[in-house]
Amino acid sequence: MAEFDISSSSAPYRGRVQAQGVDISQNGGYSYPWxxxxPVTEQEGLLFLDKIQAECSKxxxxxxxxxxxxxxxxxxxxxxxxGVGPESQPHSFQDRKRKVHNSRVDIEIAIGRTFVPKETE
Known part of the structure; x- marks a missing residue:
């Protein structure tokens, strides 16, 4: 997905997931913004994480x-x-025994309720 500034959008639900660290040469790491x-559903959130995980090397x-x-x-x-909003912004997720300094996975909730259950039809 092309990188864009989520703060410049007027959409009521915005955020991004990222894989970052010094071992990722792409500026800003691998990112999937929305x-x-x-609202982003649980299934969409998991798909976004799968997408950035797939961008990472083994x-x-x-x-x-x-x-x-x-x-x-x-x-x-x-x-x-x-679902959760920006007030529930998680800290970066890291492995306790990581070898690479600052390797992490981030979830940024900029605005709006996020990771809501999928509505049953």
């Missing part, structure tokens, strides 16, 4: 194995609680 008219994935698991658990827990 700016939507509807070594980068290994370095962030726990971080991705923790981030996915955050999304699932948020959904169980009906």
């Amino acid at each position: 700016a939507k008219q509807t 070594e980068q994935q290994k370095e962030r194995k726990q971080a991705f698991s923790k981030a996915k658990r955050f999304v699932k827990t948020a959904s169980e609680q009906g």
Whole structure:
């Protein structure tokens, strides 16, 4: 997905997920931003994390194995609680025994309720 400034969008639901660290040469790490008219569902949040995880090399994935698991658990827990907003902004997710300084997975909730349960039809 092309990088854009989520703060410049007028969409009521904005944020991004990122894989970052000194082992990722792409400026800003691997990122999947969203700016939507509807809340991001749990399924979408997990898909966004899967997309940035797939961009990581095998070594980068290994370095962030726990971080991705923790981030996915955050999304699932948020959904169980009906979603979360910017006030529930999580800290970066990191592996306790990481080798690469500052390797992490971030979830940024800029505005709007996020990771809501999918509506049943």
